[in-house]
Amino acid sequence: MLARICAIVPSVILLLASSSLAxxxxxxxxxxxxxxxxxxxxxxxxxxxxxxxxxxNVRWVxxxxxxxxxxxxxxxxxxxxxxxxNEKAYEEPKKGLYNGMGRAKPPEGVHRWMVYCLDLDSGKxxxxxxxxxxxxxxxxxPKNTYASETPVTxxxxxxALFGDVGLYCYDFQGKRLWSHRIQPKRSLFDYGxxxxxxxxxxxxxxxxxxxxxxxxxxxxxxxxxQRWRTARPAxxxxxxxxxxxLLAQVSGSQxxxxxxxxxxxxxxxxxxxxxxRIRPLSxxxxxxxxxxxxxxxx
Numbered sequence: 001m002l003a004r005i006c007a008i009v010p011s012v013i014l015l016l017a018s019s020s021l022a023x024x025x026x027x028x029x030x031x032x033x034x035x036x037x038x039x040x041x042x043x044x045x046x047x048x049x050x051x052x053x054x055x056x057n058v059r060w061v062x063x064x065x066x067x068x069x070x071x072x073x074x075x076x077x078x079x080x081x082x083x084x085x086n087e088k089a090y091e092e093p094k095k096g097l098y099n100g101m102g103r104a105k106p107p108e109g110v111h112r113w114m115v116y117c118l119d120l121d122s123g124k125x126x127x128x129x130x131x132x133x134x135x136x137x138x139x140x141x142p143k144n145t146y147a148s149e150t151p152v153t154x155x156x157x158x159x160a161l162f163g164d165v166g167l168y169c170y171d172f173q174g175k176r177l178w179s180h181r182i183q184p185k186r187s188l189f190d191y192g193x194x195x196x197x198x199x200x201x202x203x204x205x206x207x208x209x210x211x212x213x214x215x216x217x218x219x220x221x222x223x224x225x226q227r228w229r230t231a232r233p234a235x236x237x238x239x240x241x242x243x244x245x246l247l248a249q250v251s252g253s254q255x256x257x258x259x260x261x262x263x264x265x266x267x268x269x270x271x272x273x274x275x276x277r278i279r280p281l282s283x284x285x286x287x288x289x290x291x292x293x294x295x296x297x298x
Contacts, residue, residue, distance in 0.1 A: 029073075029074050029075045029076070029153075029155075030042070030072075030073055030074040030075075031073055031074070031075050031152060031153045031154070031155070032073060032150065032151075032152040032153070032196070032198060032199070033071060033073075033150035033152070033196035033198075034071075059121075059123070060122060060123030061123065062118060062123040062124075062125065064081065064083050064116060065083065065085045065114075066083035066084050066085030066086070066112070066114060066147070067083060067084060067085075067092075067093060067145040067146075067147065068081065068082050068083035068084060068145050068146075068147030068148065069093075069144065069145045069147070069148040069194070070082045070083075070147050070148055070149055070150045070151065070196075071150040073150060073151050073152065073153055073158075074120060075153045075155055075158075075172075076155065076172065077119070077120045077121065078117050078118065078119065078120060078126065078172060079117070079118040079119075079120050080115070080116065080117055080118075080151050080153065080158045080160075081115075081116050081118075081151070082113075082114065082115055082116070082147040082149070082151060082160050082162070083114050083116065083147050084111050084112065084113050084114065084145060084146040084147045084162075085111065085112045085114065086107060086109050086110075086111050086112075087109045087110045087111075087112075088107070088108055088109030090107040090108075090109070091103070091107075091142055093142060093143055093144065093145060094142045094143055101189050101190065102139050102140065102141040102142070102144075102187075102189050102190025102191060102192070103139045103140065103141070103142065103190060104139060104190070105139060106135065106136040106137060106138060106139050106140070107136060107139075107140070108135065109135065110133060110134060110135060111133070111134065111135065111136055111146065112130050112132075112133050113130065113131055113132040113133070113146065113147065113162050113165055114128055114129070114130055114131075114147075115128065115129045115130075115131060115151070115158075115160045115168065115170065116128045117158075117172070117174060126174070127173070127174035128174075129170065129174055129176060131160070131162070131165070131166065131168045131176070131179065132162065132165045132166065136164070136184075137164065137184040138164050138184045138185070138186055138187070138190070138192070139186075139190040139192075140190065140192045141189065141190055141191045141192055144191060144192040144194065145192075146162065146164065146165075146192070147162060148163075148192065148193065148194040149161040149162065149163055149193065149194060149195060149196045149197065150196040151196075151197075152196065152197050152198060152199055152204070153199075154199050154221060156171070156172070157169050157170065157171055157172075157177060157221065157222075158170050158171075158172065159197055159199070159204050159221070161196065161197045161206055162182075162193075163182065163192070163193020163194065163195065163208055164182060164184040164185075164192070164193050165181070165182060165184070166179055166180055166181045166182050167179065167180045167182065167197065167204070167206055167219065168180075169204075169221075169224060177224070178223065178224030179224065180219060180224060180226070182208065183213075185208070185210035185211060185212040185213055186210060186211045186212065187209070187210045187211060188210075188211060193208065193209075193210075195207045195208070195209065199221065200218075202220060202221050202222065203218040203219065203220065203221060203227060204218070204219045204220075204221050205217070205218045205219075206219075207232070209232060214231065214232030214233075215229050215230060215231050215232055216229070216230050216232060217229040217230075
């Protein structure tokens with residue numbers, strides 16, 4: 001539990017330290033993984049602290065049971081985050097470099113997949129919902145959790161993805177509006193799922209890279225109806241759950257960019273870049289795409 005607090009506090013503090021100021025200035029919320037532009041950078045303010053702890057330069061600390069590498073998101077004065085709690089003790093996620101293999105078997109015990117909504121000003125848990133309960137069907141790597149995908153919001157609804165369980169949509173009052181179950185698949189080295197969903201227009205888009213049935217799927221944000229699904233090439237398995245989701249203007253139209261085996265591909269295979277390789281997204285998403293003309297149809 002304590003490790004879960006440490007995992008989310010650094011992300012929350014920077015939002016809390018100037019939360020009232022941000023709303024007064026009308027600045028953007030933090031609605032998705034790495035923020036509104038996926039750059040992972042917020043507007044600077046000299047009043048933000050240079051150092052903090054659980055007791056220094058922090059508005060509040062809220063204990064959240066379980067583990068989750070997902071980041072909190074912020075919208076309309078609310079903080080949304082996910083976690084998975086286990087009734088039995090199990091190997092805790094490890095810090096530092098670790099290049100070993102995953103575990104061959106899933107952990108025992110009933111797990112609870114949870115979505116939380118907290119008040120931005122006080123840290124009070126406004127509501128929580130358990131979309132799934134049971135024993136995991138696939139293992140997880142010692143450096144991963146079962147709640148590593150960051151939720152996303154369009155300001156009206158929040159969408160929480162648990163890559164091996166399902167995609168769940170809630171309104172801001174905690175009512176579940178729709179859900180889409182996911183058939184769990186084994187991932188490379190049992191690294192597990194980690195790719196966060198994105199919103200593009202009226203669609204919620206998710207990617208699921210695994211060893212058996214890789215795909216990108218788009219769902220109607222309001223109804224949950226699946227609009228389309230595109231298979232991912234076999235080399236996408238090497239991504240090990242890399243996040244995706246750069247929304248960019250390409251040839252006058254908005255497109256989402258996803259990695260495929262280290263390459264960037266347009267969704268629905270609108271175009272491909274066969275020559276430009278990009279580094280893993282841990283280095284950050286590019287603000288602009290490379291200067292080239294996409295080739296339609298591959």
